[in-house]
Amino acid sequence: MIEILDNLDTLSRPHLDLTAVRMGGVALGAPAISAPRRSIIEAQSSLVVRYRGGTDIDSEYYDADGRRPTLDEVVNHAAQSDGYLYCADKLSYKVRAGTVVGFALYGPHLSHFAHLTSYEGLLAAFGTPDRAREDEAYGDLMGYDAYYWGAQKHVRWDAWDHRISLINLGAFEGNTGP
Known part of the structure; x- marks a missing residue:
């Protein structure tokens, strides 16, 4: 099994067997409760109907009755149903039916690819994508x-x-085609 965080070059492969990778010790298909609990700083689940948070603001969760569930309650709900688990080290786990079905990396982990300073460089390193989309705002x-x-x-x-x-x-x- 390939640990992505120890082998970030794996991410540049245009074909990757997702049954053979894990992130932070957690494999795709694993129970979400196996995610590193001590590093989870935020969660998203259907239990939460309103959220308040941001930079330098403690997260606040509210359920449909206006009650403020704790972070542990929201994490437990997300890990046993559907949602997202966000870690302090800029990793996220997507959860469906209590199972990890996706990984996301952002922040300092991606400094591994800092030598890529153009989109053309990304294409040279990662290969031609099956689908590419330009994102524009106000021209x-x-x-x-x-x-x-x-x-x-x-x-x-x-x-x-x-x-x-x-x-x-x-x-x-978008990850599996049209």
Whole structure:
């Protein structure tokens, strides 16, 4: 089994057997309760109907009755149903029916690819995507989304900062083709 965090070059493969990789010790298909609990700082689940949080603001969750569930309650609900588990080290786990079905990496982990300073460099390193989409806002190019169906992977290129800003694997929209 390949640990992605110990072998980040694995992420550049256009074809990847997702049954043979894990992130942070957690494999796709594993029970979500196996995610590293001590590093989870935020969660998203259907238990939460309103959320308040952000930079330098403690997260607050509210359920349908206006009650404020604890982070542990939200994490437990997400890990046993559907949702997302967000870790302090800029990793996320997508959960469906209590099972990890996707990984996302962002932040400092992607500094491994800092030598790629252009979208063309990304294409040279990762290969031609099965689908690429330009992201524009108000006439400005914000970035590119490159999808590699053979690896069930999405690579986000930030055109403003000239860097990869996100890589996700698994059951995310667009990762498996049309």
